[in-house]
Amino acid sequence: MRQFTAVVNPTAGSSSGTAALLPVARLLREAGAEIDTQYSRSLEHARELARRAGEAGRAVLAVGGDGMAGCVGGALSGTGTEFGLVPAGRGNDFARALGMPSDPGELAGVLLRGTARPVDTIEVSSAVHDGISVLGSVYAGVDAVANRHANTSRLLRGAASYYAGGLRAVTAWRPASYRITVDGVLHERRGYTVVAANSGFYGFNRRIAPGARVDDGSLDVVVIHDAPKRLFFAMMNELKTGAHVRRPQVEILSGREIRIEAERPLPYGADGEVDAALPVTVRVQPGALRVLCPEPVPEISSRR
Known part of the structure; x- marks a missing residue:
């Protein structure tokens, strides 16, 4: 027992x-x-x-x-x-x-x-976070700004706070130039956000990385490129199903160690908490946590 x-x-x-x-x-x-x-x-x-x-x-x-x-x-x-x-x-x-x-x-x-199943975690290292671990994702850009707005909202709760926070963040957003290093390979991009995802969900049931699995030993890196704001609002709705990944403005990379930098100070968040700024380095920690969960698990890889 x-x-x-x-x-x-x-x-x-x-x-x-x-x-x-x-x-x-x-x-x-x-x-x-x-x-x-x-x-x-x-x-x-x-x-x-x-x-x-x-x-x-x-x-x-x-x-x-x-x-x-x-x-x-x-x-x-x-x-x-x-x-x-x-x-x-x-x-x-x-x-x-x-x-x-x-x-x-x-x-x-x-x-x-329930069975205690091994799932991956994410090690986060930056000027503020000295090797702490989190579970779901680390995200840098407009979504971190939106999440900060949602966390400080006193009038709205649940999905409404996230939607209002997103609207406020996107309206004021200026595209950022990112340097994203994935397993030693540099990718320079300009856009809205970079998300290193262990889990496919974030931001109140948004499927930011539909292909992510919590036990596959890697992180999905979702990059949303620069686009007209009206298009970004359309993508916000598509995040409910994961359909946004079919758009040419969305790029998905994969790796075990990711460093995210930007040309200006940008906030990043981890598992809903936003209290730090880029640059940040994240590393997957395969099978590092034993989680009590039901079977079958949607985001557990079928290879195990």
């Missing part, structure tokens, strides 16, 4: 996280599992709590959205600790990629009896 420590988001997820966790925790306890709830004071404190619980041999649950999932899961990368998700944020994109159920009973069943 697994024993759990749940680490709850200290900010936006504190109330919604508690609401999401309570029915799941009750079902886990009724099944005989022990679950300890820890409320973190900050993301760094959440990492500390997660590491401490993992060292004690407990499965660790991240309760919150993608920022919390990336924070806690990243802290456990390479440790062998079993990691689970209780989705309670705006986007929940990594949970969506893994096919995590929203029903408390189904979710409790996955956490109790």
Whole structure:
């Protein structure tokens, strides 16, 4: 029987996280599992709590959205600790990629009896981030600006906050000149964004990289080139299905180590958190995290 420590988001997820966790925790306890709830004071404190619980041999649950999932899961990368998700944020994109159920009973069943499957993580290195790990994606450009707007919105929630943030960001955007080095090969491009994706989803159910798989040992690099803004707005709608990848303005590269630079200071984000600026280097860490998830998993490679 697994024993759990749940680490709850200290900010936006504190109330919604508690609401999401309570029915799941009750079902886990009724099944005989022990679950300890820890409320973190900050993301760094959440990492500390997660590491401490993992060292004690407990499965660790991240309760919150993608920022919390990336924070806690990243802290456990390479440790062998079993990691689970209780989705309670705006986007929940990594949970969506893994096919995590929203029903408390189904979710409790996955956490109790699900297989701990190895998935890749992303190591992020920059002037701000000294080798931290995240789960879903690292993105630099207009989407980082949009996500910052969404995170600071007090009036809108969920998909509405992302759409409004995107509209505001694109309206004011000036195309940037990027230097993208993929496994030692330089690509110079001008455009809207560069996304290094482990998971195919980001930005509240947007399929930015439909071909990405979380266990294939590589990152999909999506580059959206310069284009009229009306075309970019059309692509925003196509992100719902992944149809944007058929446009000539969208280029997809693939590699294990990616460095992203730009000719002006640009923000980059990682798993929903935007607090740093380019340049940044990201590296895939194959099979570094053991995640409790259902079967079949949409974004688990069929080769395994």
